[in-house]
Amino acid sequence: MSGGTVLFLGPADSPLLAWLRSRGGEVVQTEDRIDAAFVRAGGFQAVVSYGYRHILKADVLAAMPEVAVNLHISLLPWNRGADPNFWSFVDGTPKGVTIHCLADGVDTGDILAQKEVAFAPDEDTLASTYARLQAEIQDLFKESWPSILAGTCPRRPQAGGGSLHRMKDKETLAHLLADGWKTPVRTLESCSCRGEEVIPGRK
Secondary structure (H helix, E strand, O other), rough: OOOEEEEEEEEOHHHHHHHHOOOOEEEEEEEEOOOHHHHHOOOOOOOOOOOOOOOOOOHHHHHHHOEHHHHHHHHOOOOOEHHHHHHHHOOOOEEEEEEEEEEOOOOOOOHHHHEEOOOOOOOOEHHHHHHHHHHHHHHHHHHHHHHHOOOOOOOOOOOOOOOOEOOHHHHHHHHHHHOOHHOHHHHOOOOOOOOEEEEEOOO
């Protein structure tokens, strides 16, 4: 990696942070809430958000460089927001991973790279499917990052419809998670409940 500094928003132990640093160049990492002054002072070439727990305000987004992306473990526009893996099974929606531009709103930015992922319901748990999605998005990022950084990666607006979930939405289905991360996904797929918040225009 050549050029300016990359800002990595996410955990210090992230495998992707280590990968970015292994490519050369400076990478600044933080999990803390940031403001526009921090972004402007950094003069960053690019921003990568992966596992970052804070919502970025409009003025912070406005201060971002042109290359500013988020990694989300769902097939957007499906399952924006919290717990995308959980909701993809409860709602029976498409599953996958997406790299998209940072934008005002919850996981609403233009799509840069995306991959649909299939699972075996009789074998998989929430833990194993989550681990698979994390591996898939890391591979997708490594494959796509050179063109994203160069500004040559095609981008496309998200299609209409999809779904959005908040953290509190899962509370009414807590009884399904007696086994925690070991819960078989078939338990969720057989649920007749639908706790989602649907985006207008969803098919």
